[in-house]
Amino acid sequence: MxxxxxxxxxxxxxxxxxxxxxxxxxxxxxxxxxxxxxxxxxxxxxxxxxxxxxxxxxxxxxxxxxxxxxxxxxxxxxxxxxxxxxxxxxxxxxxxxxxxxxxxxxxxxxxxxxxxxxxxxxxxxxxxxxxxxxxxxxxxxxxxxxxxxxxxxxxxxxxxxxxxxxxxxxxxxxxxxxxxxxxxxxxxxxxxxxxxxxxxxxxxxxxxxxxxxxxxxxxxxxxxxxxxxxxxxxxxxxxxxxxxxxxxxxxxxxxxxxxxxxxxxxxNGMDTIASHERMLRDYLIENLEMEKSINMFGLLDSQKTTGILSFNVKNQDISTITNILDRVYGIMVRGGLHCSPLAHKTLGSFPYGTIRCSFSHFNTQDELLYFSQSLKEILRRG
Amino acid sequence: MILIRLPTPNWILKVNHILEKEKIPHQIIPTPKELDPSCNLSILIDEIVLEQTIQLLETNEVPVDDLLRVSNEI
CATH class of the missing domain: 3.40.640.10 (Type I PLP-dependent aspartate aminotransferase-like (Major domain))
Structure with a gap:
């Protein structure tokens, strides 16, 4: 998982x-x-x-x-x-x-x-x-x-x-x-x-x-x-x-x-962990930015963010995608409003919210590569 | 021996931390019930380090309830 x-x-x-x-x-x-x-x-x-x-x-x-x-x-x-x-x-x-x-x-x-x-x-x-x-x-x-x-x-x-x-x-x-x-x-x-x-x-x-x-x-x-x-x-x-x-x-x-x-x-060093999470965020952006149906929210400059990346997919239901990621691919992300409707109104992702990936010290690039490949596979199947 | 009484166990722990840092020998003990009926703790120090301790308590703005001279058997 x-x-x-x-x-x-x-x-x-x-x-x-x-x-x-x-x-x-x-x-x-x-x-x-x-x-x-x-x-x-x-x-x-x-x-x-x-x-x-x-x-x-x-x-x-x-x-x-x-x-x-x-x-x-x-x-x-x-x-x-x-x-x-x-x-x-x-x-x-x-x-x-x-x-x-x-x-x-x-x-x-x-x-x-x-x-x-x-x-x-x-x-x-x-x-x-x-x-x-x-x-x-x-x-x-x-x-x-x-x-x-x-x-x-x-x-x-x-x-x-x-x-x-x-x-x-x-x-x-x-x-x-x-x-x-x-x-x-x-x-x-x-x-x-x-x-x-x-x-x-x-x-x-x-x-x-x-x-x-x-x-x-x-x-x-x-x-x-x-x-x-x-x-x-x-x-x-x-x-x-x-x-x-x-x-x-x-x-x-x-x-x-x-x-x-x-x-x-x-x-482990707070700076080191933050750098690691930012590196993962950049890596995920790099892997997803060519997908035209994906719309990312917030700053793309990871130096001004924590290790969180939110996006949604054009004409696709967020819950369906997160459910397939979880049940078929064993990847747990969070979909929806994340208890922050006001933030989604500000970012332009209200009322359906976003798919949110958030990282820690323990995540790796390999995991994110697998996540990106899995997501792309889901999108290709429609 | 000198017994230092403070309003709350949290202050006792703060003083404990300060004294540990300064390597001043001390003991945390239950406050005798006749002095404080609650579950409070006190700090016991030797008279030799009293002056140094008082100075540290003042520097760290610790509100001391009492400083009591007690017997060694407490």
Whole structure:
């Protein structure tokens, strides 16, 4: 089987991740921040080590600003619903994932104003329009770091500067960017960076989080409250990080596995893996560009994208093609809207979406050659 | 011995990390219940390294609840 759906979740997971999770489940009972046994302390230390790794990788000094959640969507909801009140104005791009758009549409019903900044047909945000809208004031700018449809990477540092200059909070949906390119949260004036553990970090599903600035953390209401293992004598939620936003038992097994995923990423080199994925993307473009019925979306310059390539086929049903690829050729890609209708409207692939190929460290040119040959065979048969 | 009390196990782990980095001998121990009824942890250090530790805590903006002199048997 050939797996080309790494933007959904990377597969396979590194052996180190599997071994770490296996070891943890077999040998360490207890819960992070709960209990005082040597195992509970050991688990807590391991979880803290992962906070440190995430903080270092994303450009912040204080690991306690890393809040673990269950995925990036949870983290984004936590920020949007904990911050925004009726009358607040939010600026977002026209490439956003439903993880951002759906909670914001819900908040819009309660009086939050949404301002959409257009992106061009390649998915790149219009900075002049953003600048003009930011000058009119807003509570929050929210932009995804890289598109899950086209791989287009947004100019996050520039957007951060615009946010900072206009005293607007800045949220980045980093689900596709984290682990692919270096991120500098503090230098780029990012107040909240939502990440997931099971994509570019090569960890297990059910892991993710958000890195918060101190100014946002003090404004933000927690989405849930409850036991934190700290200040147990008090009936009110602690106000310090990360406890304020981490009620209930954490997925310590998953988080420790995430740490092993980050180790794998660093050992192999984030730059090296990104270069490999870009090489694969270029190779696939080269193999498909002569097919007249194939229409690619987004930037063709892979240096400005992640390892994602989206396309559709003239007069052919996407689901039929992806189904044949899967059942006949053993190739797994993703077809459809990828939970991002807004992005497809921007790119011109709405309402049917695209066939998306997305790569990881483990994919090879041979796999993509087989994919290209298989696809061409399907197209020839009609 | 000196017992360092902090508001949350997460801060204890942060201090643990700082002290490990500076190679300052220390121990993480359960906080005695009369001091904190929650599941909190504390850090135990030798008095000899107290001054150095306090300096590190200040530099890293760690909000210390208490510094308590305790017996060696804790």
């Amino acid at each position: 050939i797996y080309l759906d790494n933007a959904a979740t990377t597969y396979p997971k590194p052996e180190k991740v599997i071994e770490t999770i296996n070891f943890h489940l077999r040998n360490l009972g207890g819960s992070t921040g709960r209990g005082q046994s040597q195992w509970a302390i050991e688990i807590s230390r391991k979880v803290y080590d992962v906070r440190t790794k995430v903080a270092q990788l994303l450009g912040v000094n204080d690991p306690l600003r890393v809040i673990f959640t269950y995925n990036a969507t949870y983290a984004i909801n936590m920020v949007l619903k904990g911050l925004l009140k009726p009358g607040d104005r939010v600026i977002l791009s026209s490439m956003e994932h439903n993880a951002v758009v759906r909670p914001l549409r819900n908040l819009e019903k309660r009086g939050v104003e949404l301002v959409f900044i257009p992106c061009n047909a390649e998915g790149v945000i219009n900075l002049d329009t953003l600048r003009n809208q930011a000058r009119q004031g807003a509570k929050l700018i929210t932009v995804l770091g890289a598109s899950n449809v086209s791989g287009t990477i947004q100019p996050i540092a520039e957007i951060g500067k615009i946010s900072y200059d206009n005293d607007i909070l800045f949220l980045v949906d980093g689900a596709q960017l984290a682990g692919f390119e270096p991120v500098e949260i503090d230098n780029w004036h990012i107040d909240a960076f939502a990440f997931t553990g099971h994509k570019g970090f090569y960890g297990p599903q059910g892991t993710g989080g958000v890195v918060l600035s101190s100014r946002l953390a003090s404004l933000l209401e927690p989405l849930i409250e409850g036991g934190t293992g700290s200040k147990s004598e008090e009936e009110y939620q602690p106000v310090f990080l990360p406890d304020k936003f981490e009620s209930g038992t954490l997925n310590s097994t998953g988080i420790i596995g995430l740490g092993a995923g980050i180790d794998f990423l660093l050992e």
